[in-house]
Amino acid sequence: MSVYSGMKLVVSCMDRRLNSYLKKKYPDAIIIRNAGANVNSLLITFEKYKDRVDDVILLPHTDCGAMKVVYSSLKEGKKITSLVEEKLVSQFSSKKFSSLSELERLNMEIQKENLKRIFGDKVRTELIDVNKIEIPPSNEPYMAYVSKPSQLAELSSNIYHISAEDKEIWDSLDIAVYAMKINKIITPDEKTVEKIKAAYPSVIVSTTSF
Template identity: 70%
Template sequence: MKLVISCMDRRLNAYLKKNYGDAIVVRNAGANLKSLQKTLEKYKYSATEVIILPHTDCGAMKVVYSSLKEGKKITFLVEENLVSQFTNNEFNSLTELERLNLKIQMENARRIFGDKVRGELIDINRIEIPPSKEPYSVYVTSPSLPLNMDSNTYVISADKSDIWDSLDIAVYGMKINKILVSDEKLFDKIRSSYPSVTVTRSS
């Protein structure tokens, strides 16, 4: 089984569907494996190939950069699960940080999956991105084959225990005000956690 770990960015939807249509795809903010412990447990022995796919112009990396270089406040979960991985590393630009993220996530993946891991930093300027229109939303679901999602929708596909820092980035960092949820039990919890955001059930 091929396992892809990538970012929730809406601009990757068509790319992942076209190029990794036969893979199980896990997505969160920044392709951050530290936040995916519960999710990845399920694939530790069944995955025969693991592909790490962060990208350039990444919103999650902009949050990390602004936190460490500009002192902007973030939530505890984002600090603990994402930003903390970069605090002891040198970088002087967002580009350097994005390359560093690929390196760190590859190392994280190899601790779990060994030599099955490969990775690539997707250049967002070199992939085909269908037209989109604001306002954007974020769709929360379980890992699956790539979904037929338009370019208006960010996708978090992970175990329900692993979604919260990505939602914090979507809501507080990227100011997304609509969340679509496929899990009925998760719906109420997300709605109570983000009362200022419109939360909708989606199939």
């Protein structure tokens, strides 16, 4: 048995509506989040954990903004950044689906297989139905919070949370800024602040931690 016996790793989407659900159900787990629970964009992040966890839980969800980006790109020809194409959309270009719900189920299966290549039989999965979870109300404007993987902090339901190593945040930020029109990003790391400011000069970026 691993010396890290019992450590859980949760892989989920950055969607703001999942914050309360993840915090309540997995308070002691290490949380990794990006656009669409996209394993393909988290390989560096997972390298730190592949021999340290006994339980890996994949939690994509319904009504997913990242899957809407994939759908609109492949079915409607909408433009996306080359990074989002490479890291996210390309996984689905040869797959058959006719609706967003089919795409979301397909995403769950693709990401599950990707995770199993890293963690083997430790992986289990659930597609979260956002219509069946409690989402605390918030009147605050939407923003994105970028952090390293850790146990989930208390985040209100206006905050999209990207939790990954620095090199693997950028396709999710592209989706947050260009697809979801997020214009404020916060992060506890000052070096990351400067990099984000350089990449997205029209966005307000500040140093904050939770």
